[in-house]
Amino acid sequence: MSQSNQRAYNFNAGPSALPVEVLEKAQQELVNFHGTGMSIMEMSHRSSTFEEVHNEAISRLRKLFAIPDDYEVLFLQGGASLQFTMIPMNFLQLEKKASYVMTGVWSEKAYKEATLFGEPVQTASTKEDKYRNIPSLEEIDFGSDDAYVHLTSNNTIYGTQWSEFPDTGEVPLIADMSSDIMSKPIDISRFDLIYAGAQKNLGPSGVTVVIARRDFLAKANKEIPTILKYSTHVESNSLYNTPPTFGIYMLGEVLKWIEKQGGLAAIAKQNEEKAKLIYDVIDNSNGFYTGHASKESRSLMNITFRVADEELEKQFLTEAKDAGFVGLNGHRSVGGCRASTYNSVPLETCKALQDFMIAFQNKHK
Numbered sequence: 180m181s182q183s184n185q186r187a188y189n190f191n192a193g194p195s196a197l198p199v200e201v202l203e204k205a206q207q208e209l210v211n212f213h214g215t216g217m218s219i220m221e222m223s224h225r226s227s228t229f230e231e232v233h234n235e236a237i238s239r240l241r242k243l244f245a246i247p248d249d250y251e252v253l254f255l256q257g258g259a260s261l262q263f264t265m266i267p268m269n270f271l272q273l274e275k276k277a278s279y280v281m282t283g284v285w286s287e288k289a290y291k292e293a294t295l296f297g298e299p300v301q302t303a304s305t306k307e308d309k310y311r312n313i314p315s316l317e318e319i320d321f322g323s324d325d326a327y328v329h330l331t332s333n334n335t336i337y338g339t340q341w342s343e344f345p346d347t348g349e350v351p352l353i354a355d356m357s358s359d360i361m362s363k364p365i366d367i368s369r370f371d372l373i374y375a376g377a378q379k380n381l382g383p384s385g386v387t388v389v390i391a392r393r394d395f396l397a398k399a400n401k402e403i404p405t406i407l408k409y410s411t412h413v414e415s416n417s418l419y420n421t422p423p424t425f426g427i428y429m430l431g432e433v434l435k436w437i438e439k440q441g442g443l444a445a446i447a448k449q450n451e452e453k454a455k456l457i458y459d460v461i462d463n464s465n466g467f468y469t470g471h472a473s474k475e476s477r478s479l480m481n482i483t484f485r486v487a488d489e490e491l492e493k494q495f496l497t498e499a500k501d502a503g504f505v506g507l508n509g510h511r512s513v514g515g516c517r518a519s520t521y522n523s524v525p526l527e528t529c530k531a532l533q534d535f536m537i538a539f540q541n542k543h544k
């Protein structure tokens with residue numbers, strides 16, 4: 180019997196839910212991958228079998244995300260957190276500036292690393308407002324000779340998401356898309372570099388996707404350690420050292436699943452529908468539930484909310500846990516509740532949460 184009916188209602192923020200079809204396929208192929216007599220984890224990353232998996236994942240990502248030909252696609256390690264360091268190490272120079280749009284803890288972490296390499300400047304911070312908002316595009320200040328402007332497209336902890344991106348003209352734009360990459364179609368050509376840990380929307384942890392314009396990469400500093408140069412990974416097709424082979428295989432399988440869903444337009448529609456189920460409960464609750472993010476800045480990936488009072492909130496989380504819901508506790512820096520509704524979280528899981536929230540309110544109001 181399929182184990183899919185024993186699956187939790189998984190709202191984990193990351194690592195997070197994967198499509199059950201993908202897990203079951205991986206299980207089937209695990210012990211003997213395509214007749215090789217071994218798993219994908221047990222073979223050389225230089226073997227033709229692995230190379231095919233690797234190259235297919237890259238080409239599928241290019242196609243699904245409509246990545247223009249003058250961009251490189253890299254699979255790196257070290258998570259989005261290593262990108263916080265690699266970006267200024269490669270592109271920021273002593274006494275040069277870069278502008279960081281501050282929309283949450285992840286922006287703060289990215290900014291902090293940049294201070295080690297040059298003179299980053301914070302712009303359009305919404306910290307005063309507990310990061311409830313995405314700043315308006317007019318608030319974003321940057322210099323025409325900035326090395327780049329950096330932003331976080333979806334703020335996993337606060338539950339806010341950019342719906343339109345600033346036009347930075349000649350100044351390169353970089354985005355941390357860890358928690359909303361490939362959740363909807365976007366115009367890649369607006370960006371010079373995009374990065375994302377795979378473990379929210381694309382697969383298991385261990386793989387970091389970097390998409391970067393070739394002529395931007397050419398500007399990188401030369402005198403830095405080999406493994407931290409983007410060019411090293413470009414020149415070796417992300418096979419400079421042993422890559423996370425199983426993670427790349429899983430990423431490829433998740434991309435096949437996205438393709439089967441009808442691509443990113445279809446995924447975006449599903450994501451809107453899923454988030455709406457939960458936001459509707461919050462908005463129709465007469466203040467029993469309140470959202471953390473202001474309405475205009477709401478994320479379709481991370482829905483942050485509070486329950487009427489602290490006692491009830493505790494009870495909500497306890498009863499939710501007993502009812503089979505996982506991952507609903509808010510991040511320790513915000514508290515409250517958070518439902519992460521990434522690509523692979525099924526509509527039925529969101530429907531179940533909707534029903535649970537309505538029933539809980541009816542019982543306790």
Ligand SMILES: *Cc1c(COP(=O)(O)O)cnc(C)c1O
Nearest residue numbers: 258259260285335355357358376
């Ligand atoms: C999770 C997350 C990170 C951290 O990713 P790691 O892969 O753990 O380094 C960075 N930025 C955002 C927006 C995230 O959601």
